[in-house]
Amino acid sequence: MAWKTLDDVQMQDKTVLVRVDINVPMEDGVVTDATRIEKIVPTVRDIVQAGGKPVLLAHFGRPKGKIVEGMSLKPLVPTLEQALGMRVIFGSDCVGDVAKDIIDQTSEGEVVLLENTRFHEGEEKNDPELAKAMAALGDIYVNDAFSAAHRAHASTEGLAHHLPPVAGRLMEAELKALEAALGQPKRPVVAVVGGAKVSTKLDLLGNLVSRVDHLVIGGGMANTFLVAQGIEVGKSLAERDMAGTVREILEKAQKAGCQVILPIDVVVAREFKAGAACETVTAEACPADAMILDAGPESVAHIAMVFEQAETLIWNGPLGAFEIEPFDAATNAAAKKAADLTAAGRLVSVAGGGDTVAALNKAGAAGKFSYISTAGGAFLEWMEGKTLPGVAALG
Known part of the structure; x- marks a missing residue:
């Protein structure tokens, strides 16, 4: 099947919503294996270099639509900053004014990380209203989370119907490899x-x-x-x-x-x-x-x-x-x-x-x-x- 990549869209001065999988193992609030974080680096860097503003959307654990303090993405900020070599600004929600204000305040070359998408009950139900609210925050949707692509959730599937959808570098590599192995x-x-x-x-x-x-x-x-x-x-x-x-x-x-x-x-x-x-x-x-x-x-x-x-x-x-x-x-x-x-x-x-x-x-x-x-x-x-x-x- 044909899909667009980062090379196919103009990102200059655009807010780019990037669905990533950074559901990493942690102990006492510290990341113990940063592999998944390291794998999103090429996508985020390419967006920044193309003049775009990356806004990361991700889940963590299974909070089942409720705010669970121990499942916040905030503790991942230091590890993300280390891996990306950029400042990462955390937003305490993934929709609404809180998220919009954080994105608006972010400068060029900085990255936004929004709070756990699964804190909203509509995420795992692929609620169109939640997807629409997420989409209101950006101009382009990049899916770089192949590992979550078998789930029809608001941030993995629903968003693609509201913004121009593009495969991130990790998604692109995975799809090309699998196409080579089983497609043709x-x-x-x-x-x-x-x-x-x-x-x-x-x-x-x-x-x-x-x-x-x-x-x-x-x-x-x-x-x-x-x-x-x-x-x-x-x-x-x-x-x-x-x-x-x-x-x-x-x-x-x-x-x-x-x-x-x-x-x-x-x-x-x-x-x-x-x-x-x-x-x-x-x-x-x-x-x-x-x-x-x-x-x-x-x-x-x-x-x-x-x-x-x-x-x-x-x-x-x-x-x-x-x-x-x-x-x-x-x-x-x-x-x-x-x-x-x-x-x-x-x-x-x-x-x-x-x-x-x-x-x-x-x-x-x-x-x-x-x-x-x-x-x-x-x-x-x-x-x-x-x-x-x-x-x-x-x-």
Whole structure:
């Protein structure tokens, strides 16, 4: 789909409302991880350099339409100022005279941060009147919060109907990466889907089997796939009641010409703890008193071969219990292979989802991937083929 970027609008002397996601972790009023704040810097700086006045709109926590002192955005001001290298002026409301007066008093080169949008009940209800009141404060609407784009809220979707909508730099990068991975990708396309449960990723699997050439299944999900094929997995985590659904997915994949790749060999142990005694057996030979905790070296070699032949990779979820050694071996090895192919210019690799980011960081591979999405739910819904309201509103 076509959307406009900051390069497509004239921002000189304009008030630019920028929806950002700075819902960062805090302890005792201090930001403990500023990653999300750092990611909005290019957008804000570009607006200022183009002569615009950035006014930041954001949510924090779940106040459910009430003013909750501990969920105010005010404590974020020092971290924002440090990241942006600019003065940040705080407004104690995101609509009305309070917000308008703060914006009017702000000088060129300064940034306005307005109070938590979710302090208004109409935010999460996408109330048109609230969106209209927000829109009255500015001339242009920039959405730079892909991670909140799966929510149809007043500040993520409603605003786009009242002001000219534009994608910020972070939103632009995310949409381009996802378009390259799932929109019109270079083929063959391989997807890695891991995690504990098939039941949480039914929509994802159903969408991917009709859109990718190879689907690698890892983690506890792989055990459920093995069970569906009549293979005993001992005491492994598995959703036995999902066997029929899994067989439907496999049938759909076969019709679509998608090759589903399951473990050939597995690493098993009798207890789930760091350094637990373990052994590698074929996927069909899990002892009755053991549990599968990782894919084995033959499986990794097969996955690496598939990566070698691929042009595009989408990754969501680990291949094993990556949090605990030695059950991180398969995830680490596969991640490093993907990273090396990407660095060599042979693979476009896009990854996302909480556990995925953690696993790729642990493997030391994240820095070489083409794009790592920290968007969580929005990334997953995009992979599931769902329309994201915040993105659709930009078109």
